[in-house]
Amino acid sequence: MGYVFDFAEGNKDQRDLLGGKGANLAEMTNLGLPVPPGFTITTEACRAYLQEGGPEEAETDALASEVSDHLSALEERMGRRLGDAEDPLLVSVRSGAKFSMPGMMETVLNIGLNDESVSGLAKQSEDERFAQDSYRRLLQMFGATVLDIDSEHFSEALDAAKKAKGTENDLDLEADDLRSLVEDFKGIVQEYAGRPFPQDPREQLDLAVHAVFDSWNTDRARLYRRQERIPEDLGTAVNIQAMVFGNFGMDSGSGVAFTRDPASGSQGVYGDYLQNAQGEDVVAGIRNTVSLADFEKVDQGSYDDLMRIMTRLERHYRDMCDIEFTVERGKLWMLQTRVGKRTPEAAFRIAIHMVDEGLIDMDEAVLRVSGAQLAQLMFPRFDETADRNLIATGMNASPGAAVGKAVFDSDTAVAWTERGEDVILVRKETNPDDLRGMVAAKGILTSRGGKTSHAAVVARGMGRTCVCGAESLDVDAKRKEVRVRDGDTIQEGDVLSIDGTTGEVFAGEVPVSDSLVVRHFEGESVDDDLVAAVGRIMAHADGARRLRVRANSDTPDDSSRARRFGAQGIGLCRTEHMFLGDRRELVEKLIVAEDEESQTAALDELLPLQRQDFTEIFEAMDGLPVTIRLIDPPLHEFLPDLTDLSVKVALAEAEQADDGGGGSEELEHDRVLLQHVRRLHEQNPMLGLRGVRLGIQIPGLFEMQARAILEAAADYAAEGGRPLPEIMIPLVASVRELDVVKADILAVADQVQADRGVRVDFKVGTMIELPRAAFLADRIAASAEFFSFGTNDLTQMAWGFSRDDVEAAFFSRYFDHGIFDVSPFESLDQLGVGGMVEMGTTKGREARPDLKVGICGEHGGDPRSIHFFDAVGLDYVSCSPFRVPVARLEAGRSVLARR
Ligand code: ADP
Ligand code: MG
Ligand code: MG
Numbered sequence: 001m002g003y004v005f006d007f008a009e010g011n012k013d014q015r016d017l018l019g020g021k022g023a024n025l026a027e028m029t030n031l032g033l034p035v036p037p038g039f040t041i042t043t044e045a046c047r048a049y050l051q052e053g054g055p056e057e058a059e060t061d062a063l064a065s066e067v068s069d070h071l072s073a074l075e076e077r078m079g080r081r082l083g084d085a086e087d088p089l090l091v092s093v094r095s096g097a098k099f100s101m102p103g104m105m106e107t108v109l110n111i112g113l114n115d116e117s118v119s120g121l122a123k124q125s126e127d128e129r130f131a132q133d134s135y136r137r138l139l140q141m142f143g144a145t146v147l148d149i150d151s152e153h154f155s156e157a158l159d160a161a162k163k164a165k166g167t168e169n170d171l172d173l174e175a176d177d178l179r180s181l182v183e184d185f186k187g188i189v190q191e192y193a194g195r196p197f198p199q200d201p202r203e204q205l206d207l208a209v210h211a212v213f214d215s216w217n218t219d220r221a222r223l224y225r226r227q228e229r230i231p232e233d234l235g236t237a238v239n240i241q242a243m244v245f246g247n248f249g250m251d252s253g254s255g256v257a258f259t260r261d262p263a264s265g266s267q268g269v270y271g272d273y274l275q276n277a278q279g280e281d282v283v284a285g286i287r288n289t290v291s292l293a294d295f296e297k298v299d300q301g302s303y304d305d306l307m308r309i310m311t312r313l314e315r316h317y318r319d320m321c322d323i324e325f326t327v328e329r330g331k332l333w334m335l336q337t338r339v340g341k342r343t344p345e346a347a348f349r350i351a352i353h354m355v356d357e358g359l360i361d362m363d364e365a366v367l368r369v370s371g372a373q374l375a376q377l378m379f380p381r382f383d384e385t386a387d388r389n390l391i392a393t394g395m396n397a398s399p400g401a402a403v404g405k406a407v408f409d410s411d412t413a414v415a416w417t418e419r420g421e422d423v424i425l426v427r428k429e430t431n432p433d434d435l436r437g438m439v440a441a442k443g444i445l446t447s448r449g450g451k452t453s454h455a456a457v458v459a460r461g462m463g464r465t466c467v468c469g470a471e472s473l474d475v476d477a478k479r480k481e482v483r484v485r486d487g488d489t490i491q492e493g494d495v496l497s498i499d500g501t502t503g504e505v506f507a508g509e510v511p512v513s514d515s516l517v518v519r520h521f522e523g524e525s526v527d528d529d530l531v532a533a534v535g536r537i538m539a540h541a542d543g544a545r546r547l548r549v550r551a552n553s554d555t556p557d558d559s560s561r562a563r564r565f566g567a568q569g570i571g572l573c574r575t576e577h578m579f580l581g582d583r584r585e586l587v588e589k590l591i592v593a594e595d596e597e598s599q600t601a602a603l604d605e606l607l608p609l610q611r612q613d614f615t616e617i618f619e620a621m622d623g624l625p626v627t628i629r630l631i632d633p634p635l636h637e638f639l640p641d642l643t644d645l646s647v648k649v650a651l652a653e654a655e656q657a658d659d660g661g662g663g664s665e666e667l668e669h670d671r672v673l674l675q676h677v678r679r680l681h682e683q684n685p686m687l688g689l690r691g692v693r694l695g696i697q698i699p700g701l702f703e704m705q706a707r708a709i710l711e712a713a714a715d716y717a718a719e720g721g722r723p724l725p726e727i728m729i730p731l732v733a734s735v736r737e738l739d740v741v742k743a744d745i746l747a748v749a750d751q752v753q754a755d756r757g758v759r760v761d762f763k764v765g766t767m768i769e770l771p772r773a774a775f776l777a778d779r780i781a782a783s784a785e786f787f788s789f790g791t792n793d794l795t796q797m798a799w800g801f802s803r804d805d806v807e808a809a810f811f812s813r814y815f816d817h818g819i820f821d822v823s824p825f826e827s828l829d830q831l832g833v834g835g836m837v838e839m840g841t842t843k844g845r846e847a848r849p850d851l852k853v854g855i856c857g858e859h860g861g862d863p864r865s866i867h868f869f870d871a872v873g874l875d876y877v878s879c880s881p882f883r884v885p886v887a888r889l890e891a892g893r894s895v896l897a898r899r
Contacts, residue, residue, distance in 0.1 A: 003045035004066040006073070007038055007241075012317075017042050019237030021096030024337050031316060033309055033334050037077055038091070038241030039070040041209060043098070046235035049213045067209070071240075078242055083201025087124050088117035090134070090243040093208035095215060097236040099228070100338070103220030104236060105212045106145045109279050110138035110243060114199040118182075125248070132178035133247055137278060139185035139197060142204065146211040147193040157184045170286060171276060205240070212238045227451050229821050244333040246326040247278040251299070253327050254282045257292060259310050260320045262342045265349030269310060271323075273298070278326075302332040313337055318359045319368075320350050344373035345530050352533040362540040363896050369537060370893070371863040371886035375399070376501055377517045377534065378882065382510040388497075389507045391484045394445070394470030396503040397456035401512050402443025402465035403497045406490050408477045410437030417441070424496045426482060428475045429468075430455040432808040438464060443498045445505060447473045447482075452815035454808065457823060461807050465500035473505070521565050521885055538885065541892025542566070547869065548876035549887045550625075552856055554578075556616035559626075562881035566888050569624040569724075570617070571788060571878020572856035575631050575705060578613050579606075579638050587638040590701070591676050603704040610708035611715075618716045618723035627726040627788060627856070627878075629767065630705050630741075634690040636680040645674050686802055691731025695741045702729075706745040707752060714756040726763045726786060731793070733772040735779045742783060765852070768844075769793035774836035781844040781851050788878070789837050791857030791865075795824050798833050825858065828865035838872045854878055863890045870894040 010018045010026030018026060022040035029035045041063070048059045055063075075081050080089035090112040095104045113121065113135045122131035140158075144151040158170070161181050165172055173181070189197045198204050215221065216236050225232060246254035257271030272289040274282040275298065282289055296303040306325060309332075313321045322340030326333045342350065351365035360368070382388065382401050404422035407413045410433065413425050417440040425441040427434060429448040438444055438458055443465035446455045450469055459466030474483040480492040490496065490507060497510040520531045550571035551562030559570060579587045586606050593599035617626055636642075652667045682688035695702035706727060713723040727745060732738045742764050753759055768774055769790030777787070796803055803825055814820055820829070828834050837855070844851045854876040859865035861883030869877050870891060879887050 002066055003042055003048075003063050004070050005040050005042065006070065007035065007040065010040065015098045016234075017044065017237070019043060019096035019098055019239075020100060020338055021094060021336060022237045022239050025239060025241070027316075028313075028334050028337060031312070033312075034305075034332060035334050036242040036244050037074060038239060039074065040096075041067065041238040041240070043235040043237045046213045046216060046237065047233065049210070050216060050235060064206075067205075067240075071205075074240075074242065082205070083112035083114060083117045084120060085116040086120045088112050088120050088201075090121070091205070092239075092241050092243055093205065093212065094239040094241065095212040095236050096239055097216070098234050099230050101221055101224055101230070101236075103215075103218050103222075103224050105215035106141070107279065108138070108141045108145055108208050110134045111142075111204045111208060112201045113138050114197075114201065114204075116199075117201070127248070128175040129178060130245070130248055132175050132182060133173075134245070134278075136178055136182045136185055137247075139182060139189065142197070142208070143185065143189050143193065146208050147189060147195075149188065149192040153188045153192060154185060157181065157188060209238050209240075212236060223450065226815070226818065226821065241335075244326050244328045244335075245278065246274075246281075246328065247276055248329050250275050251327070251330050253277055253298075254279060255292075255295065255306075255325050255327070256282055257306070257310065257323045257325070258320060258340050259314045259323070260346075260350055260353075262320065262322070262340050262346055265342065265346030265353070267353055269307070271295075299327060299330065301330060302327045305332040309334060315359065318354065318364075320346075344369075344376040347373050348377070348530060348533040348537060352536055355536075362536075363544070363899070366537055366541050366544065366889070366892055367896055369889070371866075371890040374517075374534070374889055375883070375886050377530075378515050378521075378885070379501055380512045380514055381501070382497060382499055382504075382506070383513045386511050388510050390504055391486075391488070391490075391507050392470040392472045392505040394447075394467040394473075394503045394505065395451050395456070396499075396501055397451050397453075397468040398444075398459040398464060398466035399501040400443070400463075400465030401497070401499050401501070401510075402441075403495065403509050403512065404442040405493050406482065406496050407437070407441070407492060408475075408480045410434050410440075412492070413437035413440040424498060426475055426490075426496070427455070427477065429453060430458070435808050438462065443467070443500065445470060445473075445496065445498050447471060447475045449812075452812060454812045457811050457815070458808050459500075461803075461823065461825060465498060467498045467500055467503050467505055470503075470505055522561070523564050538566075538889060541889045541896075543892075544895045545870075545888065545891035546895055547866070547874065547887075547891040548854075549884055549891060550627075550854065550856075550876050550878040551881045551884055552860070552878050553617075553881055556620050558881050559617050559620035562884055563620060563624070565881055565884040567624075567881065567884045568876070570621055570626040570628075571854050571860070571876060572728075573617060573626060573628045575610070575613075575629060576633055576637075578610055579631065583609060584638055587635070588673065590698075591635055591639065591680070592672055599698075599700055603700050607704055607708055610705060611712045614709050614712035614725075615716055618712060618721060618725070621724075623722040623724070625724040625726055627728050627765075627786075627854075628705075628709055629728045629730050630695060630702050632691050632694075632730040634680070634682060634685045634688050635694065636677060636682070636685070639673065639677050639680065642677050642681050645670065645677055649674050686796070692729050692737045692741060693731065695729065696737065699741075699744055702741050703744050703748050706748045710749050710752040710760055710762065711756070713760045713762065714752055714758040717760060718756065718758050724761055726765060728786075728788060729764070729766045730790070731769060732766045732780065732784075733770045735776070735783050738766055738780060738783045763852075767793075767856075768837075768840050770797055771836060774840035777840040777843040778847040781847040784844075784851070785848075786852040786854070787840065787844050789840065789853075789855040789857065789874075791828060791833060791837070791855055791859045792825065794836060794857070795829060795833050798829070798836065799824060827862050828859040828868055830865075830868050834868055834872070837869070837874075841872055841874065852876075861887055863893075866890040867894040867897070871898075 007026045007029040012023050012027035015023045018040045049055045082089045092109045094107040118135045122128045140154040143149040246252045253275040254277045255273035261270050271292045273295040274289045319339045321337050324336035347369045351368040354360045355365050404424040407423045422442045424443045425437045426445045446468040455468045472485045482490040495509045497506040520526045548568045550569040551567035552572040553559045554574045590602035649670050713725050716723045763785040765786030766784045767790040853874050856878040860877035861879030
């Protein structure tokens with residue numbers, strides 16, 4: 001296989017080998033569109049060039065001779081030789097990787113010009129000005145991108161030339177002005193590159209090609225790849241293409257276009273055109289461009305051709321295309337196309353429009369959008385019609401729209417939040433000391449760091465809105481102010497609005513508007529075309545998906561909302577919050593109980609309260625399964641803090657000694673409590689007395705919970721409801737643990753059903769959240785009627801990470817070193833934790849073929865993880881109510897993507 005391919009030899013599906021740009025140039029060539037001829041040097045040649053220790057001589061030679069062959073063929077075809085003194089062929093050298101990547105070498109146009117061939121070009125074109133303009137452009141682009149000279153030097157010289165001429169328009173520079181600018185540019189090259197501009201056309205070409213290869217490894221390109229999870233070892237292709245000239249006069253020009261509006265998704269072309277301009281001039285803002293509508297008036301013939309080609313491309317790609325074109329003396333040339341990037345709302349609209357136009361079917365439409373895009377449509381948004389004072393734009397690190405007063409340290413963030421104010425924590429960058437402030441704040445704004453910085457990782461983990469790396473802001477935490485580029489300052493207490501979905505930062509309060517899409521999911525009838533598009537795509541995804549989607553919900557309100565959002569049950573109802581608030585006292589009673597009698601008394605008091613909690617959830621989820629996890633956290637979490645209580649007791653004792661002794665009732669109570677807090681204090685609570693261990697240690701506790709669940713279910717069934725409780729035992733490692741508590745639960749169930757005279761349809765199962773449980777899933781399945789993988793704990797236990805400690809402490813380092821590219825708490829570690837999920841499922845079903853298997857960690861709402869859970873055959877995923885639509889969509893996409 002060779003290293004170089006003619007455009008006519010490739011096609012759009014060869015992006016791996018030819019890069020995106022090369023593959024699409026080949027596709028357009030083969031469609032018979034007017035594409036200037038050329039050839040592509042493959043990504044494989046780049047990989048060989050970049051390999052450790054440098055390329056082998058044979059490879060270098062092979063590449064050089066293949067380039068020579070293709071160049072000769074191109075010269076023959078064009079009837080000109082590269083850089084010929086009389087009639088030069090000129091080419092562009094364009095980088096193009098599989099994924100478009102900022103930070104790579106920019107395109108160099110007009111390669112082949114030198115002191116001699118510039119005259120040849122002038123003679124052939126009968127246009128001296130055009131020839132000199134092309135040469136100065138080559139010097140400028142080659143100098144900046146291949147020879148690494150600061151482009152400021154060139155633009156300063158250009159500005160000086162315009163100033164000398166008394167103009168601001170580059171078109172006013174005449175041939176002589178440009179000729180002397182060429183001399184200036186050559187001087188700049190000599191001065192800053194320490195060598196003359198290479199006059200040999202082939203040397204120009206080879207240097208440019210190598211510069212493209214080398215640019216794969218610039219810092220910016222590496223950083224971008226890490227952020228976008230693009231593999232390091234793809235390499236880039238290089239395209240060498242005969243030049244066409246948009247700078248040939250007013251009947252020439254350069255333009256960009258979209259076949260639909262990439263912002264709204266509306267039908268109808270969109271674009272800009274600039275007369276007498278080359279390459280990027282049109283997007284560089286050097287002169288005012290005209291719209292495509294005006295282009296029609298300038299050059300009807302080229303416009304008609306462009307419209308025909310755009311329609312053709314859309315039909316062919318069956319998607320919205322993004323296009324670059326050039327007009328040379330009234331003839332249209334196509335220079336690039338690709339499937340265009342678009343906003344989330346445009347993605348949904350375009351997909352549905354294309355279905356209605358018969359370009360794609362509904363399966364395809366579902367694949368054209370993503371859960372991440374849907375999630376963006378569900379966040380509340382800043383009102384775009386409101387007056388907004390944009391002061392900076394950073395990275396969109398964690399989505400949402402947050403408004404609050406600027407604060408510069410954690411203490412203030414916590415203090416102000418406690419007095420009921422919303423705050424935005426503003427820092428240069430965050431570190432673990434800022435954690436309290438981040439928890440308290442509505443949003444986090446930093447001036448440094450990217451999407452894997454400490455602030456970004458922690459904010460996403462907590463679901464807090466975050467904009468990071470807003471570099472134009474000068475954050476001065478000491479003086480408690482932010483200096484804005486235009487000279488304004490933001491002081492502590494000034495209101496800021498930050499948009500974590502776009503990365504925008506506004507001074508003052510921007511009104512927030514609810515998402516129409518959410519109102520639709522809530523059941524409101526909303527007349528809006530975007531909502532209609534979302535509705536149709538969701539309905540189709542629901543029809544296609546195999547995975548069921550449940551919600552993690554602990555309250556009746558959340559459960560009702562989850563159901564409106566399409567949840568097919570509850571996958572995780574935690575019970576610990578049922579022990580907080582006023583009920584804390586009852587838990588204290590339970591813990592300090594000296595004998596069985598007082599323990600039972602405490603439990604009896606809790607029972608009716610628990611029962612009421614469950615009744616309401618069963619009502620909200622009538623006819624759908626509700627998985628209730630028995631109490632999981634260690635008991636001391638329900639008691640006062642050890643240090644606080646010790647101090648309180650010590651102070652009270654000191655006071656009493658002053659008063660001359662005697663014991664108050666409160667002090668006595670606190671003393672007893674303190675004893676128990678000490679007794680229950682653990683070095684490592686995550687690995688301590690919690691989950692099923694608690695159920696074994698205090699049998700009455702699980703029994704009480706089971707009774708509350710079953711009585712609530714029995715009563716609701718007696719009323720004609722359809723409760724479907726699934727009692728879930730947390731943190732099981734051994735089937736014996738499960739058997740011990742299950743026996744008690746079954747005994748309670750028999751009693752309740754006998755007492756109430758009602759049969760309850762219930763199951764007893766377990767969470768799989770310890771590696772041992774995954775390994776011994778077959779044994780555990782003998783006793784468990786269902787499994788639910790608790791992937792949060794399973795991730796902690798598999799990596800030995802305590803999430804609360806490690807994310808803030810060292811995850812950003814882990815990203816820097818590429819140890820992971822996404823937090824394993826955000827997206828499932830498929831190899832490790834996923835391996836356990838897959839093994840546990842297989843083994844569990846070997847022992848019990850009808851075992852129901854789900855997952856209830858945060859990963860249940862993560863698109864990549866959902867595809868994995870679908871592929872390994874789980875029955876359902878469970879996620880937060882708000883993520884339910886995202887999970888439904890991704891579960892549908894997973895099936896359709898595999899078809
Ligand atoms: P990017 O990847 O940054 O879009 P391109 O390789 O597309 O860079 O090139 C930059 C500009 O130069 C574009 O406007 C493109 O259309 C123009 N260009 C590239 N090759 C040629 C050529 N052979 N003739 C005329 N213009 C060209
Ligand atoms: Mg381009
Ligand atoms: Mg757990």
